[in-house]
Amino acid sequence: MKSPVQIKRVYEEPENTDGLRVFIDRLWPRGLSKAALKYDLWCKDLAPSPALRTWFGHKPEHWEGFRHDYAAELQDAQAQARMGEVFQAARGRRITLVFGAKDLEHNHALILAEAMNDYARRHSVG
Template sequence: MAAKHRIRLARVYEEPAPDEGTRVLVDRLWPRGIRKTDPRVGHWLPDVAPSTELRHWYNHQAELFDEFETRYTAELETSPAAEAFDELRDMVRRGPVTLVTATREVELSHLVVLAGLLTPGKGR
């Protein structure tokens, strides 16, 4: 049986938990107030983040989440997002990963979509 790796979601401003594994920032823009050498960011994959246009359209409106998920999933099928998603999937296969974002409403963010796609038996 394959090892089951955990995917955790968090804000980049939160202190890392000892057991959370690799932290991956999946925002297109670098978060305000965080240095490039900050240990709260292990890897940065900006290409896996939603496009600026999609992010502005969605604007974390709960009633648009289902459509956002559909559009964002379609974006992840195209280059360079597809390559970044494959890199992220490889990280998840190797061990626990914490997806981090500067977004205040993590539960309405692209992290939820990514975690669903990265869960074994789902996704591309």
């Protein structure tokens, strides 16, 4: 079974196969106008907390700690409820999480996609 949630950088062109496009950064990406970014939902509340984002600072040496702490934030009841709302909004379509980070191996979208795909398996959605 294909994962219902995928990730894509905000600077990549949208595709018909993206389904519901969900912008998941707390801050607007540099150099991108609001008109240029194609998204359906902006879920700031699924982004890492400001304190965790600041601590991580996109430093690969903080990755494991960030991964652990952000995964814990995503287990919060509010985050779980928000994930459910996103799946409802998608109405069975694929969900594409769009993010601005340059590092494709150390970013919150990877962790959020994993958490949402896990949510989909547990709740039989997607």
